[in-house]
Amino acid sequence: MAYQFVKFQMAEGVAEIVLNRPDVLNSFNRTMGKEVQAALREAAGEPNVRAVLLTGAGRAFCAGQDLQEVVPEDPNQDWGDISEIVRETYNPVVLGIREIEKPVVCAVNGVAAGAGANIALACDFVFASEKASFIQAFAKIGLIPDSGGTFFLPRLVGLARATAMTMLGEKISAQQALDWGMIYRVCPPDSLLEEARNFARRLATMPTRGLGLTKCLLNKSLFNSLEEQLKLEERAQGLAGKTHDYREGVLAFLEKREPRFKGE
């Protein structure tokens, strides 16, 4: 598919998705939303892709919804129902990230605001530049945190910090986000992309089916009882045990050599 506001490439087992509207800090218009969804589907369907990297072009990661797009020509007219934007743009992007059975690495290269912040937090591994920041900007314009913000934030940082972030909309630095357990790693700005890319390439050499099943289990663990989760682990282990990579991992260990995983 040809993309207008997303750069998309697949190389060395990694699908790279770059949000590409730098003049407006990669804020989402409808087309970019559809393109991110399509890129995630493309990455999901390509067996040679075994990890995904999401980042932004220019100085920002993403400033959330393009606010120019939501204002009618005559602002005194009806502004319509913005739940439709959430339904058509953000919900499918967040579900696409959580449902793809491959690890998704996010390289937050600058400010991540509104839906941009929460899309980053939906990813499996969040790398951030020392210059990056996270802003739950919604409260400043009278909205509620969407794109999974009310789901991921309390789980990542606890209710007290999630409440402060979402109600005050203050800027949280990358270091603060790391200290709070919101993200995985902070990198110098110049090496962020290389570090995140190398990390994604490393993930792409790992047992992809096992990682995909692990992701599904972690998703489910957010709602399940211990008993339900143990049952799912039992079933998933059965599936993992049928993979080439399981046999290869065990044999490599016993033969004292590096495993050669195929993602199968």
Ligand code: T3D
């Ligand atoms: O329909 C719905 O609204 C429902 C969906 C909601 C999901 C959401 O994401 S709601 C939250 C929307 N986002 C925001 O409220 C954030 C708005 N942006 C900012 O607060 C600031 O831009 C930042 C804190 C992110 C960065 O500040 P700064 O000083 O580094 O940059 P800037 O000068 O504000 O922005 C640079 C340019 O990008 C500027 O354009 P210009 O003056 O150079 O022509 C600015 O207007 C543009 N820009 C930044 N964010 C957006 C944007 N244009 C459109 N939409 C944006 N969200």
